[in-house]
Amino acid sequence: MSALLSLRNVWVEYGDKVVLERVNLDIEAGSFVSIVGPSGAGKSSLLRVVLGQEAPSRGSILLDDTPLAPECGPDRGVVFQRYSVFPHLSVLRNTLFGLECAQAPLTARLFGGRRRTALAEAEEMLIAVGLGDNLHLYPAEMSGGMQQRLAIAQALIKRPRILLLDEPFGALDPGIKADMHALITRLWSDYSLTVIMVTHDIKEAFTLGTRVLALDKRRHDPHAPNRFGATVVYDLPLNKRQAVSAPAESGITIDSFNNI
Numbered sequence: 001m002s003a004l005l006s007l008r009n010v011w012v013e014y015g016d017k018v019v020l021e022r023v024n025l026d027i028e029a030g031s032f033v034s035i036v037g038p039s040g041a042g043k044s045s046l047l048r049v050v051l052g053q054e055a056p057s058r059g060s061i062l063l064d065d066t067p068l069a070p071e072c073g074p075d076r077g078v079v080f081q082r083y084s085v086f087p088h089l090s091v092l093r094n095t096l097f098g099l100e101c102a103q104a105p106l107t108a109r110l111f112g113g114r115r116r117t118a119l120a121e122a123e124e125m126l127i128a129v130g131l132g133d134n135l136h137l138y139p140a141e142m143s144g145g146m147q148q149r150l151a152i153a154q155a156l157i158k159r160p161r162i163l164l165l166d167e168p169f170g171a172l173d174p175g176i177k178a179d180m181h182a183l184i185t186r187l188w189s190d191y192s193l194t195v196i197m198v199t200h201d202i203k204e205a206f207t208l209g210t211r212v213l214a215l216d217k218r219r220h221d222p223h224a225p226n227r228f229g230a231t232v233v234y235d236l237p238l239n240k241r242q243a244v245s246a247p248a249e250s251g252i253t254i255d256s257f258n259n260i
């Protein structure tokens, strides 16, 4: 089976600073890929090139064997750590807005039957993320966890095939985080998503992922720290029933990641 998403010799460079080098990856449809790595390793940069926010400086990215359009497309949705919701719009309008932009790109407004259909769709999505009783709240009236639920609804309303998560739960309290883990696992399955999640939380990476990738530099030049970029140094497929033992079987222990 060919991969949904393929990265072929992808490099990300800013001026003479090499951030990522020689990244080769095949990501299967339906997988949940966790990406870990030290601060500055280029995890967010990798998500940005997959999202289409920026082009790799070398190499190519293929979606269904077709080169990725150099722009954010509806097939990819994203949720960031910091809330990306619009403060002046209610929960329902925040979610509706994504559909309005997609269906009426010039005016970002829908009318009549199309608006009613879009509203019903937005409401259904908000019920799915647990905000069905909060349709008319504004972001300032909501907790951090609720705002992230809204950010997820905004990303999913356009029915992306790939959901990119950049430390989506990093700012949340542990109890709320556990609720969000249950939510994202359910949505991943219900919406047949392929998820790529950047996290600093190793436990989260192994708990949620079907595969864990670690990005780091293989080579260092102490005299020219920008000369070498990070690449995939560990690629661990997890049998979810054996998620805890998978690193040991690979000769890698959780301790290997402790400094990440």
Ligand SMILES: Nc1ncnc2c1ncn2[C@@H]1O[C@H](COP(=O)(O)OP(=O)(O)OP(=O)(O)O)[C@@H](O)[C@H]1O
Binding pocket: 014, 017, 019, 037, 038, 039, 040, 041, 042, 043, 044, 045, 046
């Ligand atoms: N637009 C840019 N111009 C120049 N340098 C950049 C740009 N974007 C990112 N960088 C640099 O690229 C490197 C990787 O940044 P990136 O945010 O991808 O790392 P990260 O692994 O996600 O880090 P963290 O875990 O701290 O969020 C950093 O050194 C950063 O300063």
